[in-house]
Amino acid sequence: MLRIRTHNQIALRGLERFPRDRFEIASDLSDPDAILLRSHPLGADALPATVRAVARAGAGVNNIDVAHCSERGIPVFNTPGANANAVKELVLAGLLLSARHLRAGLDWVDALEAADEADLHRQVEAGKKQFQGRELSGRTLGVIGLGAIGSRVARIALHLGMRVIGYDPALSVDAAWRLPSQISPMVSLEALLARADFVTLHLPLLDATRDLIGAQQLAVMKPDAVLLNFARQGIVDDGAVAAALEAEALGAFVTDFPSLALAGARGVLTLPHLGASTGESEENCAMMAADALVDFLENGNIRHSVNFPELVLEPGPGARLAVTNRNVPRMLGPVLSELAEANLNVLDMLNKSRDQLAYNLLDLAEAPDPAVLARIGRLEGVINVRLVHGPREPGRERGGEP
Secondary structure, three states: OEEEEEOOOOOHHHHOOOOOOOEEEEOOOOOOOEEEEOOOOEOHHHOOOOOOEEEEOOOOOOOEOHHHHHHOOOOEEOOOOOOHHHHHHHHHHHHHHHHHOHHHHHHHHHHOOOOOHHHHHHHHHHHHHHHOOOOOOOOEEEEEOOOHHHHHHHHHHHHOOOEEEEEOOOOOHHHHHHOOOOOEEOOOHHHHHHHOOEEEEOOOOOOOOOOOEOHHHHOOOOOOOEEEEOOOOOOEOHHHHHHHHHOOOOOEEEEOOOOHHHOOOOOEEEOOOOOOOOHHHHHHHHHHHHHHHHHHHHHOOEOOEOOOOOEOOOOOOOEEEEEEEEOOOOOHHHHHHHHHHOOOOEEEEEEEEEOOEEEEEEEEOOOOOHHHHHHHHOOOOEEEEEEEEOOOOOOOOHHHOO
């Protein structure tokens, strides 16, 4: 039985993806094969020696010590795009909240005291002018980060009649092909900020993106522009935003991340981190994370990892061996030499690398004995070696089901 330790409340539809005849799932397992979590902090001291993989039911992995996992050869999986629709819809709500002054209007109506219906009508008609807003159609939306979420936000903005400009220096070729042709690419962050009426952020929190929007960038923006952050806390310098709002150098700030630096600042709309807080999003994330763990533990495949290369080898009839090593030259040769010395025939093989790590799947005619595995594990540069499964029985598909 493979053992999965869970943290946080994982959606039931995700837990149901683990075949119960081969997986044990609980929150109190002391020696798990893998850990499935959401926002629970997972440091190096919380990773038992038995752990082979970690999956985050969400996109961000700032709560996980990814560097330590890489050192131990542990893939960390996330679920990019699983919550994209939920965040897209919340960004749309943020655009409308800020453009039409909806929060101020709601609060004002709730505070009204009227003697009768006629008095209420008079107050409403007299006071509604203070909440006059602007329409989104015809305005320019700047999207910083055009991945799974940013591209969806861009599409819905186009449907609303907005002009959309985008900036993403890390945009992949595949992602670029999927973008609507109506999105105008900007050559720099500053060029986008200077032109946009609304700016929305959709980036991971990395060293390169921390405080990406600070005093210098805010100074480039239009004084009535609206900044929206539904990505990660830390990408925006909240203190600089508060100062810009106070100086009326920024129109409004809509954020999903409460901050003491923003307390009492005019023009701030803060939500309690609701980006992925829908039942549908939590289910999608849980199912995607569970599927990644099952495929890795039972087949050795890597899908949606933040620290390992994407590697999928279709199942064959043989035994499967997984080897993780440091990404240095001439590593595969010694591994193959050990297999040849043990008279083990390689039926199929796939090898890929990412940054400092390389990962290999080798399908063998028969399973190596523990002594062979031990010798491979002692090779210089090898981080870990795992027999994923023995030769498959005729008529059995991936995962061992008839």
